[in-house]
Amino acid sequence: MIRVVDLHKSFGRQTVLRGVxxxxxxxxxxxxxxTSGCGKTVLLKHLNALLLxxxxxxxxxxxxxxxxxxxxxxxxxGRFGVLFQGAALLDSMTIFDNVAFPLREKTDLxxxxxxxxxxxxxxxxxxxxxxxxxxxxxxxxxxKRAGLARALVTxxxxxxxxxxxxxxxxxxxxxxxxxxxRTQRAFGFTGVVVSHTIPQVFGxxxxxxxxxxxxxxxxxxxxxxxxxxxxxxxxxxxxETEGPIQVL
Amino acid sequence: MLFFFGQIGSFTLRQLTExxxxxxxxxxxxxxxxxxxxxxxxxxxxxxTIGVDxxxxxxxxxxxxxxxxxxxxxxxxxxxxxxxxxxxAAALGLLRELGPVLAAFMVTxxxxxxxxxxLGTMRATEQIDALYSMAxxxxxxxxxxxxxxxxxxxxxxxxxxxxxxxxxAYLIGVGxxxxxxxxxFAGMENSVVxxxxxxxxxxxLSFGLIITWVCCYKGFNAPPMATGVSRATTESVVxxxxxxxxxDYFLTSIML
Numbered sequence: 001m002i003r004v005v006d007l008h009k010s011f012g013r014q015t016v017l018r019g020v021x022x023x024x025x026x027x028x029x030x031x032x033x034x035t036s037g038c039g040k041t042v043l044l045k046h047l048n049a050l051l052l053x054x055x056x057x058x059x060x061x062x063x064x065x066x067x068x069x070x071x072x073x074x075x076x077x078g079r080f081g082v083l084f085q086g087a088a089l090l091d092s093m094t095i096f097d098n099v100a101f102p103l104r105e106k107t108d109l110x111x112x113x114x115x116x117x118x119x120x121x122x123x124x125x126x127x128x129x130x131x132x133x134x135x136x137x138x139x140x141x142x143x144k145r146a147g148l149a150r151a152l153v154t155x156x157x158x159x160x161x162x163x164x165x166x167x168x169x170x171x172x173x174x175x176x177x178x179x180x181x182r183t184q185r186a187f188g189f190t191g192v193v194v195s196h197t198i199p200q201v202f203g204x205x206x207x208x209x210x211x212x213x214x215x216x217x218x219x220x221x222x223x224x225x226x227x228x229x230x231x232x233x234x235x236x237x238x239x240e241t242e243g244p245i246q247v248l
Numbered sequence: 249m250l251f252f253f254g255q256i257g258s259f260t261l262r263q264l265t266e267x268x269x270x271x272x273x274x275x276x277x278x279x280x281x282x283x284x285x286x287x288x289x290x291x292x293x294x295x296x297t298i299g300v301d302x303x304x305x306x307x308x309x310x311x312x313x314x315x316x317x318x319x320x321x322x323x324x325x326x327x328x329x330x331x332x333x334x335x336x337a338a339a340l341g342l343l344r345e346l347g348p349v350l351a352a353f354m355v356t357x358x359x360x361x362x363x364x365x366x367l368g369t370m371r372a373t374e375q376i377d378a379l380y381s382m383a384x385x386x387x388x389x390x391x392x393x394x395x396x397x398x399x400x401x402x403x404x405x406x407x408x409x410x411x412x413x414x415x416x417a418y419l420i421g422v423g424x425x426x427x428x429x430x431x432x433f434a435g436m437e438n439s440v441v442x443x444x445x446x447x448x449x450x451x452x453l454s455f456g457l458i459i460t461w462v463c464c465y466k467g468f469n470a471p472p473m474a475t476g477v478s479r480a481t482t483e484s485v486v487x488x489x490x491x492x493x494x495x496d497y498f499l500t501s502i503m504l
Contacts, residue, residue: 045377074385075383077382082381082382084374085374086373088374088375089375089378091373101382102382102384105389154382160381
């Protein structure tokens with residue numbers, strides 16, 4: 001269970017998070033929606049301590065990861081897989097080496113076992129036979145798939161998805177969403193998705209939370225969220241410029 | 249008035265904080281370099297990028313520096329009828345000073361800037377965050393192997409610069425200006441002592457550390473945008489040049 005308690009974060013004079021409280025149910029996908037620049041990625045980066053809060057706690061199974069020493073923090077991060085917005089593949093390596101990288105660095109598996117596992121993950125994300133290519137040779141969608149293969153290769157308990165479909169066409173975006181849902185069912189990880197592509201993202205989410213004005217304004221099961229009467233949720237779903245969310 | 253002093257105080261605090269960060273970065277990279285598991289494959293890779301890839305520019309600059317020293321040395325020494333000391337002047341100048349400093353400049357321009365740009369781009373494209381999130385320490389993975397490689401490569405490149413420079417001065421002095429070959433080498437043999445070679449070695453070693461440290465720090469902490477990467481690259485080269493010259497002054501004053 002991941003729990004975020006009273007999380008505050010500012011960058012200089014700009015306050016991004018003003019006391020976020022949120023629970024992520026184990027084995028389910030929770031999606032955080034919100035307008036661009038509202039702090040979704042900042043919140044996501046607190047979950048595996050890529051960013052540290054000014055105030056507040058991030059509890060993983062009751063342990064506050066903001067207070068861990070470096071050794072324990074690295075151990076904790078080993079439980080996570082992350083799909084970054086731009087996939088963040090290491091561009092000096094082939095796709096195969098990128099996916100194999102965490103296994104080579106963090107496990108004692110031999111090359112035969114690593115090859116078997118990497119090929120398996122590449123198959124699952126539809127990149128069979130593409131392992132020899134470099135990230136620069138792939139399309140945006142293929143890079144995201146490779147990033148997902150890398151995020152899943154260590155069989156993580158928790159997977160963080162930062163805007164997994166940004167910059168993709170609707171068909172490719174739908175295929176990435178399906179891939180996330182399918183892999184979650186297959187591996188049973190706790191998924192946290194940050195996105196603003198609605199309504200598509202509702203289909204893969206068990207829970208949806210909306211971040212606005214630096215706090216979580218509403219969190220509900222996906223089907224209930226869509227019919228919520230909260231004016232902030234309604235403004236966001238309808239894409240209206242007038243309402244409680246300050247756009248400009 | 250209060251605002252003015254406030255600004256000075258704030259500026260001083262920022263500079264002190266930055267200096268603290270730079271030194272902690274070096275300590276961390278140096279400490280992690282000798283902590284297992286060793287990244288030998290990466291050290292060998294960076295030996296190629298720092299050493300082998302800088303070889304052509306070091307050879308070329310060393311050769312021309314030596315030839316210029318041949319001309320200038322001959323011109324100066326002729327005024328005292330001491331042309332036979334050309335070999336000694338060229339060797340001492342190259343071994344003690346010009347070799348380490350100019351080789352350091354070449355490596356900064358050829359490899360240091362590339363280090364800053366590469367790490368800056370990795371920061372901007374979240375590749376460094378990806379390493380953190382895979383529970384891999386990016387300083388150990390990206391910086392420590394480069395520091396070890398530069399500590400090995402820099403003295404070797406400097407030695408090559410020195411030898412090629414001495415050969416360049418020989419070509420001009422002996423081949424073109426008529427200095428006797430015997431006196432060129434005899435002068436060198438009589439005047440160059442172990443301390444001269446040692447001081448050049450110590451300088452090259454510390455310059456290698458300075459270049460990698462500064463360029464990696466600037467790239468690693470570059471603001472995640474195109475202008476941030478370009479600024480980090482420029483700053484890393486300028487700061488490396490300045491620090492090399494300042495440190496050269498201190499080392500020279502100690503080791504003279």
